[in-house]
Amino acid sequence: MQNGKRHRRGAIINPQHVNVPKTVNEKVENKIETPKKKGFSPLFDNFKKMLKTQREKAKELFKELFNKIKNRITNSQKIKNALEFFDFILLKTQAFTKDFREEMFVSWRQVRKRLLAALTVCAVLTFVTTLFYKTLSIGYDIYVNGKSIGVTESISEATRLYNIALSAGKESLSSGDFSLEKPRFYLRFVKKGAFTDDKAIVEAFLSTSDKFIEGYAVVADGEVVFSLLDEKDAYRVLSSYKAQYINENTIGEVTFDKNVEVVKKQIPLNSVLSKDGALDYIKLNQPFKVVTQERVVENISIPYEVAQTPDSSMYKGEKKVVSKGENGEKVVETIISKVNGEETEKVVASETVTKEPVVEVVLVGSKEKPKGFATGVFMRPYNGTLTSRFGSRWGRKHEGIDIGGKVGDPVKAADGGKVIYAGWMSGYGNFVKIDHGNGYVTAYGHLSKINTSVGKTVEKGEVIGLLGNTGRSTGPHLHFEVIKNGKHVDPLSYLK
Ligand SMILES: [Zn+2]
Numbered sequence: 001m002q003n004g005k006r007h008r009r010g011a012i013i014n015p016q017h018v019n020v021p022k023t024v025n026e027k028v029e030n031k032i033e034t035p036k037k038k039g040f041s042p043l044f045d046n047f048k049k050m051l052k053t054q055r056e057k058a059k060e061l062f063k064e065l066f067n068k069i070k071n072r073i074t075n076s077q078k079i080k081n082a083l084e085f086f087d088f089i090l091l092k093t094q095a096f097t098k099d100f101r102e103e104m105f106v107s108w109r110q111v112r113k114r115l116l117a118a119l120t121v122c123a124v125l126t127f128v129t130t131l132f133y134k135t136l137s138i139g140y141d142i143y144v145n146g147k148s149i150g151v152t153e154s155i156s157e158a159t160r161l162y163n164i165a166l167s168a169g170k171e172s173l174s175s176g177d178f179s180l181e182k183p184r185f186y187l188r189f190v191k192k193g194a195f196t197d198d199k200a201i202v203e204a205f206l207s208t209s210d211k212f213i214e215g216y217a218v219v220a221d222g223e224v225v226f227s228l229l230d231e232k233d234a235y236r237v238l239s240s241y242k243a244q245y246i247n248e249n250t251i252g253e254v255t256f257d258k259n260v261e262v263v264k265k266q267i268p269l270n271s272v273l274s275k276d277g278a279l280d281y282i283k284l285n286q287p288f289k290v291v292t293q294e295r296v297v298e299n300i301s302i303p304y305e306v307a308q309t310p311d312s313s314m315y316k317g318e319k320k321v322v323s324k325g326e327n328g329e330k331v332v333e334t335i336i337s338k339v340n341g342e343e344t345e346k347v348v349a350s351e352t353v354t355k356e357p358v359v360e361v362v363l364v365g366s367k368e369k370p371k372g373f374a375t376g377v378f379m380r381p382y383n384g385t386l387t388s389r390f391g392s393r394w395g396r397k398h399e400g401i402d403i404g405g406k407v408g409d410p411v412k413a414a415d416g417g418k419v420i421y422a423g424w425m426s427g428y429g430n431f432v433k434i435d436h437g438n439g440y441v442t443a444y445g446h447l448s449k450i451n452t453s454v455g456k457t458v459e460k461g462e463v464i465g466l467l468g469n470t471g472r473s474t475g476p477h478l479h480f481e482v483i484k485n486g487k488h489v490d491p492l493s494y495l496k
Contacts, residue, residue: 069127070120079119083112139190142183142201149204150196155185161198165205169269172213181208200274203229207270215267218278220258220288226278227267233275234262241282242290245341249294257339258288289340295349296336302328304357314365315373325360328353371416372457374436378414378494379460381444382467382478390490399488400443400481407448407476410463414442414480414495419456419464428479429471432464445479446471 073079090105139151142158152158162183169178183205206213206229216234217227228234242254273281282288304325314320330353337345384405391398413434420441421433428445432452435441448468458464469476482491 069123073119135192136189137192141186141188144181144183144208150201151190161201165202203274209269211269212266213269217263217265219263220260225287226273237278240279245290245292250292251295252293255291256288257291292338294336296334298332300330300332302357306360308362308364310366311363312366315367315369316365318365320363322361326358328357329355373416374438381412381414400479401491402477404477405467407468409467411465412461413458413464416460419452419454422450422453427472439485441483443481446473
């Protein structure tokens with residue numbers, strides 16, 4: 001059998017199982033459309049035919065090819081060197097008289113031009129010829145009733161296949177009254193080796209008949225889906241259809257969603273499909289579907305639980321992890337039912353814990369916070385635009401940051417604590433200082449109004465005054481300081 005492109009059309013028959021009766025000696029009429037010429041003439045005629053039908057395209061292709069090769073030759077260093085050598089001799093050397101050199105140079109130029117043209121033509125021709133013979137073969141297109149049924153290497157090969165089809169038909173029909181339309185042949189170019197499969201040609205010959213033949217129908221729930229001539233092929237089609245839905249997880253028997261049978265019966269030859277044709281047909285139309293089951297085993301993580309124990313030694317909102325939790329692991333086996341690859345059901349068949357999760361034990365504070373409790377974390381006393389940073393400014397040290405804003409906006413305590421200053425302070429205007437009791441003190445300057453007094457305990461976020469422009473200030477802003485153990489530090493590194 002040819003290892004060429006398969007021809008998907010018509011009936012299937014195994015040529016090895018067909019005995020060609022000796023009485024069958026019918027000759028196939030060879031109607032070749034090409035003139036009776038020898039050698040390359042038919043080839044050349046076909047080429048001319050192609051030029052006629054696709055003249056513009058052929059011209060473009062040839063031009064492109066020609067220019068490519070021409071460029072390659074003119075860019076070739078060896079040829080360039082040789083040409084330059086002659087140029088040099090004729091122009092530069094004093095070996096000849098000037099007149100002689102000039103005369104020679106003019107004719108040399110012409111030679112040079114022709115030389116290049118000749119080289120180009122040679123290269124193009126060599127290339128085209130090589131390409132042609134490497135990629136194309138000559139074959140015969142077989143036509144029955146005006147339709148191409150395949151391509152063979154030779155007419156005798158086609159005739160042989162025609163005779164096989166004919167005797168197969170005669171053998172299957174008890175009456176012996178069987179004939180097939182005679183084929184016509186057309187010479188044509190074929191992609192190298194791309195001849196039609198023998199079996200496909202035989203089946204295609206048979207499918208041109210309107211007679212009935214004994215074959216095998218694939219029946220789903222009592223309805224004929226398609227028919228083939230070969231019983232084994234029918235089963236092969238069914239198993240190929242199943243195979244596309246089988247993977248490494250598939251378990252158990254692979255079945256169909258309908259009762260599918262292969263039934264021997266009389267079938268019209270022209271309705272018979274090839275093996276590939278039948279497979280394409282059921283893949284596309286899905287007259288019945290493939291039912292599969294898959295078993296999937298996965299390792300799934302089990303999240304740990306958190307056990308919270310109240311602890312009266314800690315304040316509310318405080319937490320302490322006593323022992324860290326650890327995720328567990330389980331092996332889960334799932335059975336997935338699918339119809340033509342689409343999931344229809346999912347059942348967990350088993351679950352095995354391979355590692356128990358470890359509970360995380362956390363102590364949670366239950367003690368009420370005292371008034372003015374310092375959290376140790378500062379909040380922004382006012383949300384505005386930073387207008388001046390901590391550090392040196394105009395030769396003087398700026399001991400806080402300035403936050404620009406609107407007069408009358410509330411200014412909040414950055415953390416809980418005790419008010420240790422609330423009143424006028426030179427340069428700072430209305431000024432508030434809060435001791436947080438943990439080594440930190442915060443200060444708020446230029447307030448338009450003070451809402452607290454010395455000795456008062458304030459909560460984090462409590463309004464202690466209003467933003468203003470008092471003291472040495474060039475515009476409404478809050479001057480904010482953080483003092484750590486008596487030393488001014490950059491508030492920006494404490495505000496989140
Ligand atoms: Zn300031």
